[in-house]
Every structure is written in structure tokens, then in C-alpha cells.
Amino acid sequence: MMTFNYYRNLVGSMILLCMSTFVLNAQAESEFVGKIRSVSIEGVTVTEIKDNDKKAVIIGTAKDNKIISKYMRALDSEIGSPGLEYIKKDKQGGAMSNFSISIKKPKK
């Protein structure tokens, strides 16, 4: 009976440890995304932030290239060096540009 209780407690502890690690990781990711969300530039609309393992990818729209570069500079000074993955003019003929910008996560 003592052996059973020992293993039961051990398994329970391991599950708790795994859960807390998972929660901590999730918090770290959301903190990074939250930091990105806190960077706001007039004329830029962020539509989606993909939170990947090593980097975050920001998808959005802006009215022109100067505004996108201003947003990238703000990201650079607040978080880290951003990389522009693409810019595409609105297919509907609108003035807006769609963009995708990635930022590497700091090493843990």
C-alpha cells in the first residue's frame, strides 16, 4: 500500500510539474505577443499575430510604405529587429498595403 501511495504521489507531482511548465510557457508566449500588441502606430492595423516557436509573425495593413517603416522602427526599438516578409498592394485596387513582419523571440 505504501508503494502504491508513493507512486501515486510521484505521478501526481509529475503531472502538476508538467502543467505548471505548460502554463508558464503559455504565459511567456502571450507576454511576447502582448508586447507586440502594445506597439501601436497610427495608420497600421494589425489583423493577426501568429505565435510560433521561435518567432512571431505580424499580419496587417497600412496606408503606405512610410507607415510600415515607422511601425518597423517602433518594433525595433521596443522589442527587437523585425524582418519584412512581404508587402502586397490591396488586390481590390484600394490604397492599403498588406504586410507580414516577423520578429525573433529572445532566447530563453
Next chain:
Amino acid sequence: MAELHPQLLKDCLILGRFPLCHLLLMRDANYPWFILVPDRDAVSEIYQLSEADQQQLLRESSLLADFLMTSFHGDKMNIAALGNIVPQCHIHHVIRYHTDAAWPAPIWGCVPCKVYTDSELKNVVDKIKQATLDGFEFQENCNDDI
């Protein structure tokens, strides 16, 4: 007028323009590093420019290179059109010194960008401002609204 690519706007200071090209200064104090960007829409390679524009580009590039080598006392001028990251056609003009951070290797990927101090930047900009290059117009504080 072609819109400058956001990566160029982010990484560079706009100094002015020739009849065909914008002249930019890369914000990297490791090397005096200038970029010519032909003001043409949807052009990513030099061969896509009209023949007249190709001639004009060569003229502006040679004028610039000659002036830079004299003004900055360089040991070698590196001119390159890569465009692997920024698809808008642009031509790098980098003054190299035997003592620079990457010599004799190409500059790409060698050392991290170094931020200009205010006085270093002013020195470089003043040299361009005082230049008498045929057809070149200096643009004061062109990045102020960016």
C-alpha cells in the same frame, strides 16, 4: 513616382535625388554605405530598366562613386545589386578601407550594424550636402515625417 520599399525606409536616411535615382544612406556606421534606388515602378533588376534609364543609372553611379572615393578617402569602392531581401531595384555603393570591420570580405553578414552617433551622421550628411554632383538635389530632413 515609385514608393520606396519599407525596409529601405527603415534602414536608411534619405539624402536626396538624382534625375533617376533616390540617394539613401544606410544607417550603419561600420562603413560609409550609400544606396541608389531608381525611381521606377515594378523594377527589381537593372536589365528591366529602359536603355536610357540604364545609361542614366550608370552615369549617376559613376558620379557618386567618384565623389565618394574622393570625399571619404576610401581604399576600394564596392558596388553591388543584390535584392535578395528587398525586391525593389537598388544599388549599394560601399566605401571600403583596409582597416574596416569586414575587410577584405564582402560586408554582408560580417558584423552587426553600428549606430551612427549624431556627430558622425552630421559629418557624413554634410559631405553630401556640400557635394556638387551634376543633377543631384540634396533633400533636407527628408526622413522627418517618417
